[in-house]
Amino acid sequence: MLTLAVSKGRIYEDALPLLAEAGIVPTIDPDKSRKLILPTNHIDIRLLVIRATDVPTYVEYGAADMGIAGKDVLAEYGDEGLYEPIDLGIARCRLMTAARRDYVPSGQRLRVATKYVKLAQRYFAGQGVQSEIIKLYGSMELAPLVGLADVIVDLVDTGNTLKANGLEAREEIMAISSRLVVNKAAMKTKHQVVSDFLRRMEQIVAARV
Numbered sequence: 581m582l583t584l585a586v587s588k589g590r591i592y593e594d595a596l597p598l599l600a601e602a603g604i605v606p607t608i609d610p611d612k613s614r615k616l617i618l619p620t621n622h623i624d625i626r627l628l629v630i631r632a633t634d635v636p637t638y639v640e641y642g643a644a645d646m647g648i649a650g651k652d653v654l655a656e657y658g659d660e661g662l663y664e665p666i667d668l669g670i671a672r673c674r675l676m677t678a679a680r681r682d683y684v685p686s687g688q689r690l691r692v693a694t695k696y697v698k699l700a701q702r703y704f705a706g707q708g709v710q711s712e713i714i715k716l717y718g719s720m721e722l723a724p725l726v727g728l729a730d731v732i733v734d735l736v737d738t739g740n741t742l743k744a745n746g747l748e749a750r751e752e753i754m755a756i757s758s759r760l761v762v763n764k765a766a767m768k769t770k771h772q773v774v775s776d777f778l779r780r781m782e783q784i785v786a787a788r789v
């Protein structure tokens with residue numbers, strides 16, 4: 581049995597065509613079912629549908645052999661426990677700082693709202709900027725509008741969300757795309773099936789560029 585962890589929504593939608601090219605098709609639509617384990621047209625391949633931030637945990641502990649997760653999630657989680665062989669090139673965006681258009685840094689300790697606590701801490705420390713990080717779980721764009729924070733660290737794609745809230749992107753922290761991650765033990769114990777799958781995915785991704 582090969583178990584692949586994915587998150588519902590953007591990553592699932594973008595991963596489906598890649599999996600289909602590899603001949604793997606889920607037989608249940610996660611939007612029409614409450615099932616968390618999706619069988620596929622292969623009796624020995626199944627998908628786990630979980631929260632994006634939980635993908636590295638399932639894969640590191642071997643509850644899933646493989647997973648698909650954004651580099652943002654992997655970098656925040658700490659990706660040392662995972663093998664990360666393939667950049668799938670899907671769900672591309674950028675991790676950025678953003679602030680109100682009229683915000684001017686005062687030189688005082690910067691208040692930063694984000695769900696990427698470790699990445700934000702590391703980034704501002706690297707810039708030599710004193711920061712206080714305020715952990716949020718979503719809708720970060722609201723924080724500077726109501727005085728909760730001076731800046732946010734969040735994902736930006738089209739910039740529409742920032743624009744709609746009177747914010748502007750300031751500095752790019754890292755480019756993001758989704759990666760295939762593999763449990764280190766599964767690399768050995770399921771070597772043949774895992775390496776065949778990786779080779780196939782590599783070909784499919786290379787053919788897309």
Ligand SMILES: Nc1ncnc2c1ncn2[C@@H]1O[C@H](COP(=O)(O)OP(=O)(O)OP(=O)(O)O)[C@@H](O)[C@H]1O
Pocket residue numbers: 587588589590591631632633649650651652653671672673735736737738756757758
């Ligand atoms: N606007 C975007 N454009 C492109 N890729 C994005 C965008 N927002 C997020 N992503 C990428 O897709 C991944 C999953 O995002 P998604 O919005 O589906 O889940 P989430 O809201 O982060 O997680 P959850 O809903 O479980 O809290 C992110 O980790 C990131 O790598």
Ligand SMILES: O=P(O)(O)OC[C@H]1O[C@H](OP(=O)(O)OP(=O)(O)O)[C@H](O)[C@@H]1O
Pocket residue numbers: 718719734735736737738739740741742
């Ligand atoms: O630059 P844009 O194209 O506007 O995309 C950026 C937005 O996309 C993501 O949110 P998402 O759509 O995933 O909403 P959620 O995190 O609240 O689920 C991210 O957290 C930004 O809010």
